[in-house]
Amino acid sequence: MIQQVTTTESDQTLDAPIAPADHLVGKSCRRVDGQEKVTGAALYGADLFPNSAELFASVVRSEHAHANIVSIDATQALEVAGILGVYTHADVGGTNIHGLIRRDHPALASKRVRYFGDSIAVVVAKTERAAKLGRDKVAVTYEPLPVIATMEQAIAEGACKLYPEGNVMGDKRIRKGDVERALADSHVVVSDTFFTQTVDHAFLDIEAGTGHWDGQVLTLYVAGQWVHEERRLIALALGLPVEQIRIIQPVTGGAFGGREDISIQIYLGLAALKHQGKTIALRYTRSESMRARHKRHALKIESTFGANADGMLTAAKIVVYSDEGAYASTGIAVMRKAASHATGPYCVPNVEVDVYGVHTNNNPTGAMRGFGACQMAIAYEGMMDRVARALDMDRETFRRKNLIQSGDTVTTGQRIDPVSVGLCLTKAIQKFKDQPYPGSDHLPAHIKRGWGMSAICFGLGYGDGFPDCSRARVELSDSGIATVYTGGVEVGQGLLNAMMQIAGEELGLPFESMRIVAADTELTDESGSSSATRQTYFTGNAVRMAASELREQVLDIAGIKLKVHPHEITLQHGWAYETSNSNNRVRMEKICTEGLTRGYSLKATALFKPRTIVEIPNTGQSPRAFITYLFGAHVSQVLVNIETGEVKVERHIAAHDVGKAVNPQSVEGQIVGGVAQGLGMALMEEVTYRDGRIMNPGLTDYIIPTIKDLPPVEAIIVEHDDPGGPFGAHGVGEPPLIGAVPAILSAIYDATGKAPCELPMSPERTWRLINEVCENDPLSKVF
Amino acid sequence: MPDPTPMEIPTMQVACDVNGESFTRDIPVDMPLLEFLRDVLGLTGTKGACLEGECGSCTVLVDGETINSCLMLAAQVNNRSVTTIEGLAAGTELDVIQDSFVATGAAQCGYCTPGLIMSARALLNDQPDISESELLTALEGNICRCTGYASIIEAVKRAHRESQNA
Amino acid sequence: MFHQPMTFEHALDLRSELGTDATVINGGTDVVVAMNHGAIKPTTFIDVSRIKALRGIEKQNGHLIMGAGVTFADLGKMHFRALREASLSVGGPAIRNMGTIGGNIATASPAGDGCVALLAMNAEVQLSSKARGDRWMPLVDYFIDYRKTALADDELIKAVRVHNNPRSRWYKIGKRGAVNISLVCCAISQNENNKTELAFGCVGPIPKVAPKASALLTGETLTPELIDDVANLVTHEVAPIDDQRGTATYRRAMCSTLTKRLLTQLMEDAPKGDADA
CATH class of the missing domain: 3.30.365.10 (Aldehyde oxidase/xanthine dehydrogenase, molybdopterin binding domain)
Structure with missing residues (x-):
């Protein structure tokens, strides 16, 4: 029935002129997430709580910038009404370590804390109030160590070492030509020293999310910047295979690099694993967010x-x-x-x-x-x-x-x-x-x-030779709707529109015919991080490549319908027509239906992986x-x-x-x-x-x-x-x-x-x- | 949200009107209005971001005036009327300010957007003529971390123009 | 318990009965911030925001009397320039719709913009209790030490009054264009008898007046030389500290700079016979 209606409609509009070429690339299409954001319907991490939160977690953090942990005593915390559990490093099944490049950051500190935000335990309770009260009752005994507050102190002789290998994390150099000689020969030589400050991202949407373990899959609704890499880090820390972790990015209120490091994911995962079948909720306050999160380098x-x-x-x-x-x-x-x-x-x-x-x-x-x-x-x-x-x-x-x-x-x-x-x-x-x-x-x-x-x-x-690639998938449905699948995360920058517009441009579709699914480790392939100004270039290329392959399928099918060679076909505003005779035309819906009947996949995936040299x-x-x-x-x-x-x-x-x-x-x-x-x-x-x-x-x-x-x-x-x-x-x-x-x-x-x-x-x-x-x-x- | 206290928190009954609908709920006396709207009524369009009155993300109207819902106690709106972002659109028909925010790209990450729209709504409710400086002052309590504000200013001006022409 | 008295008398009854067990709240812009930080955990409130009598502004015997519940938004419409500008420098519009002058005085922060403006205007504050009735006291005597005031445990702030017609100026240095906490602020007012008062914010534990500087100015016509002398003198009258917002060195220097700037404005504007608007 529906099929017939569609056919009749397209036949009726056969005489109407095709809308002029609607170049989606270069056009300020209304943001696809605009409507939900202006009505308050968009669900950010903490907005999931009213409908899903069953238990609440809270994080015990260090009260010292540098100290050995002597003991962690949860006795008093466990006496608080509503407290269901207090979990420490001993409860973590995997490596208990995360870190984007070098894995050095304990999810829950066991022996030593190295900054005021270092996390020590996760408390789970029936209410958020109880979770926070329990957090405050976890008794941690410390043996304070000298605090290295400045770089000067860090490199001073005899300074307390944060790590056995010392306080210098690494170095990096450039050598080109003969600087000393060139300076000696210069007409002017000017020197100055610059001090740049520690900066906070201050995105408005404070870290918040939910976690749920059903015995098979740990599902986390947490905003990050690279969901697939976050999944790997969580898997390592918690000792779960990646296949058993699914991350879905909620609507995200800014990132600016501040969501690149792991934030609440491992705490939520740990709490969920301990409370199978319950949805755990965790949110920071602004001060906890600032205290816990990494900063821009001074x-x-x-x-x-x-x-x-x-x-x-x-x-x-x-x-x-x-x-x-x-x-x-x-x-x-x-x-x-x-x-x-x-x-x-x-x-x-x-x-x-x-x-x-x-x-x-x-x-x-x-x-x-x-x-x-x-x-x-x-x-x-x-x-x-x-x-x-x-x-x-x-x-x-x-x-x-x-x-x-x-x-x-x-x-x-x-x-x-x-x-x-x-x-x-x-x-x-x-x-x-x-x-x-x-x-x-x-x-x-x-x-x-x-x-x-x-x-x-x-x-x-x-x-610098670091592996850097994006994948994308584009699919056409019976109704001529194209859906882009990307692992890239939208954090406010406009990634969703950019990817839809690139695919739509390639397929000659109007923006209204475009859909997108992004940043769900179950449904989308890895597209690297939303960082380094890379998504438009990397994922944009992958999307275009996938859309381009799909375009070839569309042209083949249209060629059969229009009885002309695919090279003589133009795709424009949801139509395929013979370039020299626009009356010989067919709508995208019909092409898609025809293609699926004929066994075309109407799907294409692509990998964009240009190489840099170390x-x-x-x-x-x-x-x-x-x-x-x-x-x-x-x-x-x-x-x-x-x-x-x-x-x-x-x-x-x-x-x-x-x-x-x-x-x-x-x-x-x-x-x-x-x-x-x-x-x-x-x-x-x-x-x-x-x-x-x-x-x-x-x-x-x-x-x-x-x-x-x-x-x-x-x-x-x-x-x-x-x-x-x-x-x-x-x-x-x-x-x-x-x-x-x-x-x-x-x-x-x-x-x-x-x-x-x-x-x-x-x-x-x-x-x-x-x-x-x-x-x-x-x-x-x-x- | 307030830190927990070892004491039992007394509760009280609050009756108020939110977006034209009457609600009566028993709530802890120390519950901020923001938490009441979000966690009790499920109206999560109103956002919290600083809980110090510095960012304006939680702006709602109480009896037509903008307030920061993170700093007003829910108990204080007893017998008063509250308008939140969810109360602006009529069905699928957007408020002109909402529509303008989409049109000018003023919602990027969108987290500040509900608060900004409520501040703009109060401004447009009050004034037929709006100078540039009145516009800036009306929005000065709303922090946006993404846009640099240009598209927001454009959105409010557009909404003002459209409502004058309507 | 949450008490929401509709009359000031009822509020005084509650205050007398509950004393410091109850937290008095109006706009909430200080109280709820402290609650959100976990610094205070009140379970009993006296909400004075519904008391209409506290929202009034009236002229009486050459005074202007403002109820304690008058908001910064209300004060932002007044013709006293220092008080108006100070009020408009508080927070954003939503904060100004909530925050009240009585709350500003009760909190007694050294950064309280409204307090600084009022101090320069020789304001008096009216404190009331059920047992002892009303008393007026100079605001300058009300501030005792850091967040410590003359308000007794059974008292509420009822009103504040200033002389009707001072000329006044205000300047606040903050780190950005709006919603600023003062690094330093300064208010100056001059009455018809050429009595000039100076007050400063963030230069010590309480909002601060500068009596020696004021004395030097009393009865004198402003001249550039006199202004220089006063600007030098004030640096000895303030006792700022280093904190994470700024240093004592800077604050002390700014007291002098702002004194000079605002007095110069008064001097230059004097021939225009300016109404304060």
């Missing part, structure tokens, strides 16, 4: 740059100390990224970079938007301003002399083509100069205006350290109150080469949002520690930008097809933040005549910079 960057009298850079010597905190997390990748981005998009013939990762008893530090690359941009762009001034040369001219051009190499020796950083800088500065800011020119004497710029590059993907350990050189490079340039204009140190960003322009904007609205959202986080990092955000304890574990004192802090941000989308990307697209997630911070600092330098080197430039730090007040430094000392 870096001390000692930079020396030389240039000749013509303004050409001659050499760079850079030493970086990175606060790795208590556990490795993604620290090794961050060190690599810092090294390979140490001189940014500039030609520097002689380079020496040494990056040292140092363990402390601060929170572990790991992934956050633009890791490593972001901190280094603050240093190299800061140095461009300083060297230009030393040469008495205009900042833009100096940069342009040294920016890489198509075919040039970056620090790692990788040749890049095409290079669009100069184009981005031109567009940003042109906009700045052509459309002057409407603000008043008559400023009171204590208000100074300044503007600054930045030019940045970013190697996309994991790089860097030579002693020199950091690689012909292909990263799969592709992204470029951007920013201009920022600020007002500085020189009496109080308050800084107001008046205007900010961000130009980014995104290859091709799959969904321009999403791309603009990423650019403006990245600038906002960059503004926060430049001016206000800072996790402060005292002896390893976070002093501001909440949004009252961890300050992030409000609507009144953002100027109108002007996003310039530069489209310079990436030959390797789907429809020329590459990605945009991280570069906007990376570009924003140094541009704002550059503007402060311009306004005050003083070069900032500590972050964030809070009112007090800006005032200190202007007045050269050094004593009683407010910096939370992790250095």
Whole structure:
């Protein structure tokens, strides 16, 4: 019956003209998750509780930054009404260890705690109140150890060792040319030291989720950034085969790298295994979230740059100390990224970079938007301003002399083509100069205006030979609906739309005919992490490849129906028609029905796995350290109150080469949002520690930008097809933040005549910079 | 949510109107309105993110005024009326602000979205004319970590235009 | 128990009966934050938010009297510039719809913006008890030490009053463009007799006045030289500390900077005969 109705309908519309080609790539289709998000219907982790939570878990955390555990006594906790169990390391069936690159982080500490957030036990109770009360009654006896609060303490002679092999986690170097000689021969040599701060992701959707074990499968509804890798880590820690774990990503309220490390998954899994048949719920408070989670690395960057009298850079010597905190997390990748981005998009013939990762008893530090690359941009762009001034040369001219051009190499020796950083800088500065800011020119004497710029590059993907691939599956149904299956997670960035639009473009389908299933380890194949600005490029390519294979099936079937060669067929807006005679046409539904009848699968899967080449350990050189490079340039204009140190960003322009904007609205959202986080990092955000304890574990004192802090941000989308990307697209997630911070600092330098080197430039730090007040430094000392 | 206490928490009966529907429930006296809406009534559209009144994710209207539901006790809304994000759309017909948030891409991760929409709703309820600075002030208590606010400002302006034209 | 008195008299009865066993709550913007942090775990409440009499603002004998339940949103519409701007600098609109001036005074945080503005305006606070009735006291005497006040265990804050017509100025340094906790804030007011008061937030355990600086200004016409002297003097009258929000060095310097800036504004605006609006 239904079949007939469909046929009649399509016959009736046969005479109607086919809707014009609806190019989904390049179109700002309404977000597929928009409706549920604006009505409150979207279910984030904690939103699952009212309908599913049967038992509640809570986590016992260390009260010391560094201590041996003498004993864990649950007697009193177990006496609390409603408490069903208290579980420690002894109850964990597997390795009890997690860690993204190096497995070093105990899920539940057994002998030793290394930071204030370290977890010790999981309490399960009938109510959340009882679980928390029980948590507070678990008696842990500690033998305190010396707290390593700063990197300086960590590397001091005789320092207490966090690990038997010492407190230096690792190092990473670049060696190119002869730096000492080049510096000796330089016309100017400029040195400065930069201190970047510890930053929290502060995504709004606090860690929360549910776990359920039915005796066969452990099902976890928890937001992560790479569900398949998380499944592996959980399996190892709990001693379950991966086949018996299913992770389903709930709607996710931001990530920014903050969901890359394991958070609540293992606790929920352990509790569920102990309470078969019951759904366990666990959520953090904001303070627990901040206390438990990894942070962005604080870096001390000692930079020396030389240039000749013509303004050409001659050499760079850079030493970086990175606060790795208590556990490795993604620290090794961050060190690599810092090294390979140490001189940014500039030609520097002689380079020496040494990056040292140092363990402390601060929170572990790991992934956050633009890791490593972001901190280094603050240093190299800061140095461009300083060297230009030393040469008495205009900042833009100096940069342009040294920016890489198509075919040039970056620090790692990788040749890049095409290079669009100069184009981005031109567009940003042109906009700045052509459309002057409407603000008043008559400023009171204590208000100074300044503007600054930045030019940045970013190697996309994991790089450095690390396995990096995405899989995708696309299926067509009887009704002509195409469904994309991807393991990639939507965390707000717009992945769902991007993948649907890429597949729809390839299949000539309208957006309304597209569906997507994402981030369910049971239903989707692995697509790597939503990080490293990689999803559009990697999963986008896999989706396009799968859709392209499916397209071939569709063309074959359409060829049979239309009695023409598949090459003569156009797919457009849900129709297939003979390119030279659009009246000879057939709808996608009919093609699909016909195809399924004829035994076509109407399914296709694809793997996209480009290879990068591991860097030579002693020199950091690689012909292909990263799969592709992204470029951007920013201009920022600020007002500085020189009496109080308050800084107001008046205007900010961000130009980014995104290859091709799959969904321009999403791309603009990423650019403006990245600038906002960059503004926060430049001016206000800072996790402060005292002896390893976070002093501001909440949004009252961890300050992030409000609507009144953002100027109108002007996003310039530069489209310079990436030959390797789907429809020329590459990605945009991280570069906007990376570009924003140094541009704002550059503007402060311009306004005050003083070069900032500590972050964030809070009112007090800006005032200190202007007045050269050094004593009683407010910096939370992790250095 | 409040930490547990060793004492039994006294309960009380609260009767209130939420999104036009009357509810009477026995609840602990120390229960924040946010928890009441989410965990007792199952209205999870209202979000909690800081529980300090700093982020605005939990914004709802009580008798037409915006408040942070993480800082009001449920007991305090006895005999009052509450409007949450679930109360804005009429069936499948979106409120003009909701529609605008989708149209301008103002909901990225979407977690701040319900709170922002409620703040915008209060602004548009009150004022026929809205200056740029009034708009910014009305939304200053709502933190968004994703968008950089540009698309949100655009959404509220669009909604205002559309409701003027309606 | 949750008590929700509809009259102030009933509230006083409850307060007298329950004393410190009950937590007085109005907007909840301090009380519930502390509850959410687990810092307090009250089980008995006196909710004074339904008492209409506490929401009134009236003029009386050259004074403006504000009920303790007047919200920051209400104060944000007032013509006293310092009080208006201080109130509008508190939180976002939802917080201002909830938070009250009485709550700000009760909490007695050194960062209490409303308290600082009121101190500069020589405000008096009215405390009431069932046993002893009402008493007015200068707000400056009300603050004793860190979060310690003159409020007795059976008393409630009923109202606060200021002289009707001061000229006043306000400035708060925070880390961002809105929803700021003060790093330092300063309020200055001047009455028709040229009596000038200064008050500061976040420069010691309580909201702080600067009597020596005020004395130096009394009866004098503002000149740049006098302003410089006063700005120097205030640095000796404040006792800020280092904390994670900022250092004593910066705060002390800012007291001087803000004093100078706000007094200069008063001086420059004086010929305009400005109404405070």
